[in-house]
Amino acid sequence: xxxxxxxxxxxxxxxxxxxxxxxxxxxxxxxxxxxxxxxxxxxxxxxxxxxxxxxxxxxxxxxxxxxxxxxxxxxxxxxxxxxxxxxxxxxxxxxxxxxxxxxxxxxxxxxxxxxxxxxxxxxxxxxxxxxxxxxxxxxxxxxxxxxxxxxxxxxxxxxxxxxxx
Amino acid sequence: xxxxxxxxxxxxxxxxxxxxxxxxxxxxxxxxxxxxxxxxxxxxxxxxxxxxxxxxxxxxxxxxxxxxxxxxxxxxxxxxxxxxxxxxxxxxxxxxxxxxxxxxxxxxxxxxxxxxxxxxxxxxxxxxxxxxxxxxxxxxxxxxxxxxxxxxxxxxxxxxxxxxxxxxxxxxxxxxxxxxxxxxxxxxx
Numbered sequence: 001x002x003x004x005x006x007x008x009x010x011x012x013x014x015x016x017x018x019x020x021x022x023x024x025x026x027x028x029x030x031x032x033x034x035x036x037x038x039x040x041x042x043x044x045x046x047x048x049x050x051x052x053x054x055x056x057x058x059x060x061x062x063x064x065x066x067x068x069x070x071x072x073x074x075x076x077x078x079x080x081x082x083x084x085x086x087x088x089x090x091x092x093x094x095x096x097x098x099x100x101x102x103x104x105x106x107x108x109x110x111x112x113x114x115x116x117x118x119x120x121x122x123x124x125x126x127x128x129x130x131x132x133x134x135x136x137x138x139x140x141x142x143x144x145x146x147x148x149x150x151x152x153x154x155x156x157x158x159x160x161x162x163x164x165x
Numbered sequence: 166x167x168x169x170x171x172x173x174x175x176x177x178x179x180x181x182x183x184x185x186x187x188x189x190x191x192x193x194x195x196x197x198x199x200x201x202x203x204x205x206x207x208x209x210x211x212x213x214x215x216x217x218x219x220x221x222x223x224x225x226x227x228x229x230x231x232x233x234x235x236x237x238x239x240x241x242x243x244x245x246x247x248x249x250x251x252x253x254x255x256x257x258x259x260x261x262x263x264x265x266x267x268x269x270x271x272x273x274x275x276x277x278x279x280x281x282x283x284x285x286x287x288x289x290x291x292x293x294x295x296x297x298x299x300x301x302x303x304x305x306x307x308x309x310x311x312x313x314x315x316x317x318x319x320x321x322x323x324x325x326x327x328x329x330x331x332x333x334x335x336x337x338x339x340x341x342x343x344x345x346x347x348x349x350x351x352x353x354x
Contacts, residue, residue, distance in 0.1 A: 010330035014304065016311045038334075045337035048282055049305045057189035061203050065181055065210045069174055072214065 003028075003035050013042050177214055184227070185210070187307060188234055194302040195238045197287055205241065209234045224316070231309065231317040235299045242295055281343060289339040293332050300325050301332035 005028050011017045012025055029035055188209050193202035212233050220229050290298055299318060303309040309317070315325045 007330055010333045011326050041337045045340055055190045055193040057203055065207050068211050069214050
């Protein structure tokens with residue numbers, strides 16, 4: 001079974017241990033042969049890896065990458081920027097402004113032919129007018145669904161009915 | 166990088182020249198195949214160009230680059246686009262006619278040891294998980310700090326410490342068994 005400190009050994013070789021763990025490990029090492037052996041093995045391995053020859057890409061890689069980049073389509077943002085350049089934007093905005101003014105003029109002239117905005121509210125018939133006049137009473141009586149002529153008559157003569165014993 | 170983000174291809178070429186070796190080396194160590202590593206490196210640089218606007222100057226460019234590189238390599242291997250091969254790159258160089266830099270070894274014996282070392286490291290790496298291999302490569306061959314590797318792999322520093330330890334220990338044990346003669350290195354594929 002490996003020592004609990006073994007996990008810290010590689011970080012120790014790489015000088016990546018925080019100060020507290022570093023002190024703990026350095027205090028532990030003289031008393032643990034397993035960690036001392038593993039540490040020596042790790043150090044030899046890291047040195048051997050550092051001595052390995054590096055891989056170098058071929059010159060064709062540069063040509064291939066730059067060729068692919070030159071064929072890349074412009075990004076959406078670049079296309080938008082191209083679209084929004086002043087040479088296009090100014091005439092387009094002028095045309096839009098003219099169109100908006102035209103629409104507004106047409107709307108205003110049409111509104112002039114229709115009923116005035118402050119015209120009095122037209123009520124279709126006398127019954128509706130009566131109902132509107134007595135709406136608070138209707139609401140008090142909780143008869144919002146009242147529709148038949150008999151019921152309306154009861155409401156109309158409510159004073160008299162209330163006077164009866 | 167800001168110039169690259171505005172579509173400056175000359176700035177991109179300069180960026181490529183500065184980092185191509187590093188990215189290609191990472192890809193090579195990740196898949197263990199020179200031709201595939203170059204394909205991956207191409208894709209990585211095209212991705213960097215396309216996503217240049219996503220780069221924030223507050224982040225170190227190398228971290229951003231390796232984030233793209235690690236994501237791309239991990240995704241391609243997971244999609245089955247690339248099988249991890251890991252042969253010696255002397256063998257690769259022989260096959261492709263590529264020139265390799267001289268190894269640190271000076272005597273023939275030491276050079277032979279270099280080839281065996283390369284083979285043993287390749288074998289140990291092919292048995293690592295993809296994240297172990299990515300973290301190990303960034304640490305051992307690119308000299309990146311644990312914090313930078315954690316950023317590139319979107320992992321915690323503690324997780325990276327563990328990945329690197331397991332991977333390094335696996336390579337160390339492979340080399341140890343090679344030294345002890347327990348694994349006849351020549352018989353390995």
